[in-house]
Amino acid sequence: MEKTEFLEKNIFQxxxxxNDGFDSDAIHYFSESDFESVLERIEQFxxxxYEMKPRQEEDFLDVKVNEDYRKKATDPKWYKKAFSDFKKQQANMKYSASYKVSDKLLSRHSEVADEDLSENED
Incomplete structure (x- = not known):
């Protein structure tokens, strides 16, 4: 399973x-409330x-990266704090992020998907 497919099935569902064409098709933007759901889901997995980028209309406001907080990309403390800081700056922004999905997690979910397929064939 590829990273994009995993995110679509498990995080963005x-x-x-x-994103209505103002950025690359591969980049998903979410409302504040939906992005909060994204953060909850990625923490569970x-x-x-690596980075979080909010937009107001067509303008990027700022970019925050995990190094700014001296935290690993997988540490929820940094991205929750960054999200909170952005919400205080301005309401109703669109949020995007670049995600770190481990190969181990992808292969584990690929195996589960393969098992589901073989069970359906029986």
Whole structure:
């Protein structure tokens, strides 16, 4: 399973991508409330965030990266703090992030998907 497929199935599911062509198709943008759900889900899976970028209309406001907080990408303390700081700066922004999904997590979910397929064939 690839990182993009994993994120679509497990993290972005039932959330609205607000990227209507103002950025690369591969980058998902979410409302404040949906991005909060993204953060909760990635914490459950142990996924990290390298950088977080909010937008107001078409403008980037700032970028925060895990090194700014002297934390590992997978440490939820940094991305929760960054999100909180952004929300205090301005409301109703669109949020995107770059994610760290471990190969171990991807292969584990690929094996589960393969098992599901073989069970359905029986």
């Amino acid at each position: 039932n959330l609205k991508n607000l 142990g996924i990290g965030i």
